[in-house]
Amino acid sequence: MQWLQTKGFDAEKYKAMVRSHQERDDPTGWFDAIYSSAEGDHNAVFWADLAPNPYLVEWLEKHAVSSAGKKAIAIGCGVGDDAEVMAKYGYEVTAFDIAPSAISLCRNRYKETDVSYLVADLFDYPEEWSRSFDLVYECNTIQVLPGKYRKQARDAMISLMAENAEILVSCRSRNSGEQEDMIPLPLDKTEIDGFVRTGLIEKSFAAYDDDQDPQVPHFWAWYRRE
């Protein structure tokens, strides 16, 4: 997620909009406004890196050798860079977002894609998705949700995992007890460890600072259902 001002976005206005939705318990009602304000140009979405997550690419490079015939899902796929790279490494990819304008941007951007881009809500996804994906990919969705919705999102993500499936989680991070009013609200170690508390096995975990200026601390984690 790039810094808000980089694409002419007014950070204070953005945060006020998010807060007002959160205060009326409408935590997902504002996402489409971000994508529709891009007016059809994926380059104008302020939080889009427009390149696949390098940690995802590295993971795929090492572990996707046996991906043929395997199903992957990208949660809150935004403008699609990560979904496309998973397809490039051989997965049959479903990518969904609650924002219809995000999915329109993806469909226009990748006219020849093998990825199936769909509008769907993580909290009410199609029944047939339950426990049916070999690879679940989460990047920056939990951090844009408030309060109880964060655990619900985590549990919904896990419920997409088939037996022996993997889940990759990428997010901003913070020290516990710090930055508690931030938007987006980064995950602390206790929160991300919730994936392990549900019974998943942690295969790898990294805490790192990204290459933005100023640098932003992040977590990258890989868990498996065994």
Ligand SMILES: C[S@@+](CC[C@H](N)C(=O)[O-])C[C@H]1O[C@@H](n2cnc3c(N)ncnc32)[C@H](O)[C@@H]1O
């Ligand atoms: C900060 S953006 C991250 C987008 C993309 N994953 C990335 O890293 O660039 C969070 C995304 O999650 C989507 N989202 C939020 N809540 C969702 C939900 N309940 N179901 C599906 N998508 C959701 C938003 O529309 C938005 O595209």
